[in-house]
Amino acid sequence: MSNPVCVNVRVPATTANIGPGFDCLGAALTLYNQFQFTALPGSRADSLPSLAIEVEGTEADRVGRDRRNLAYKAFCYFFEHAKQPIPNLHLKISLGVPLARGLGSSATAIVGGLVAANALAENPLSQAQILDLAIALEGHPDNVAPALLGGCQLAVFDRPTSAWTLCPVQWAANVVPVVAIPDFELSTEAARAVLPQQSSYADAIFNMAHLGLLMKGLETGRGEWIRVALQDRLHQPFRTALISGFSEVQNAAMDAGAQGLVISGAGPTLLALCTPEVAPAVAAQIQAAWGHQGITARVATLQLDLKGAIAQPVSA
The missing domain is CATH 3.30.70.890 (GHMP kinase, C-terminal domain)
Structure with a gap:
């Protein structure tokens, strides 16, 4: 990679469960975190890639700026899954979703990292494959599915095929x-x-x-x-x-x-x-x-x- 390549990703907050839909139902809301991933020249497969993270917005001082940052971990998870070298990276995070409040802040980081990595790798994975990676990282689908897909989503696991089925739920305008x-x-x-x-x-x-x-x-x-x-x-x-x-x-x-x-x-x-x-x-x-x-x-x-x-x- 000879020149910096940059992608902005906006990910909505989510509300999960919505009463009886425990661990299977969630909806995306008009509240957002934004991530700017810039892949820098000089990535090497035989050494740790360089990393710089800056964070702005409310509670910015509470977000990690090292390799334990969840958006960065998701970013790396994608490249490890794709068996590609992890590029050197500058990551800028703009927070609009409060942390640890039940609005899917961790899901925004996971989805943001995976979507950005896929874009920088020229989209080798489908949306369904990205969702599978997101669920593997998060542990359940109720936040990551609407964060990735938008709308209200019901997620159902098909045990015979070990695959997730996503069913969009219609949401009336007067709700x-x-x-x-x-x-x-x-x-x-x-x-x-x-x-x-x-x-x-x-x-x-x-x-x-x-x-x-x-x-x-x-x-x-x-x-x-x-x-x-x-x-x-x-x-x-x-x-x-x-x-x-x-x-x-x-x-x-x-x-x-x-x-x-x-x-x-x-x-x-x-x-x-x-x-x-x-x-x-x-x-x-x-x-x-x-x-x-x-x-x-x-x-x-x-x-x-x-x-x-x-x-x-x-x-x-």
Whole structure:
């Protein structure tokens, strides 16, 4: 490689689970991290490539600038999979997705690194193959699938072929996501540690029925279906105790007209679904309810991102 080659990748935040869709359902939101990968001349197969990372945006001081950086690890994983030398690299990260809040920040890094590597390698892998690598790195598909593909995605594993089937879920225009991001964190590890090792048939059937109803509720925008469908027995009953003020915020959102309020991913961000008419009131009441608990929260009314990860080459 004689000249620098550069690609910008924009990756959306995601909200996973959406109530009953534990570890299989997620949606991309209009909140983004951006990554600029510049491959530099002089890469060698017999030595460690050089690396420089700069980070800007809120919480930039918390993002690693060495080879443990997750976007860089995903970038290297691609080249190792493709059996190609890892190029020398300058990586610039612009943060818009908060860290450790249940909005898929790690998924943006994984998808960003893989998509950029594929672009710099002249696209040897299909989108489906990139998704397989992303799931292998993340461990489950609910965040990386919508981060890569956009929209709302249901991911199903086919055991006989060991392959993932992705089913796009229609999302009506009158279903508005409102996210409430508190000023405290909750690690995915802590949120998973409180889950039971086994569930009853009754709870499994409960979630299957509610997930089916949620698919139709999101497709049609029928608020009464969404309200019922957002109930869950597999993860939220065990995680709400880890989120201060959850009940108060949930009650405030419902009183303001929300169709439901659930934990976004592992939390602590909360996701309310509502109509456009009541979205401002829902956002205001959520913020006020957490404020009464002494918790500062950033509340944003967003939209569904339909494009997923976008890579744009940059002229040298």
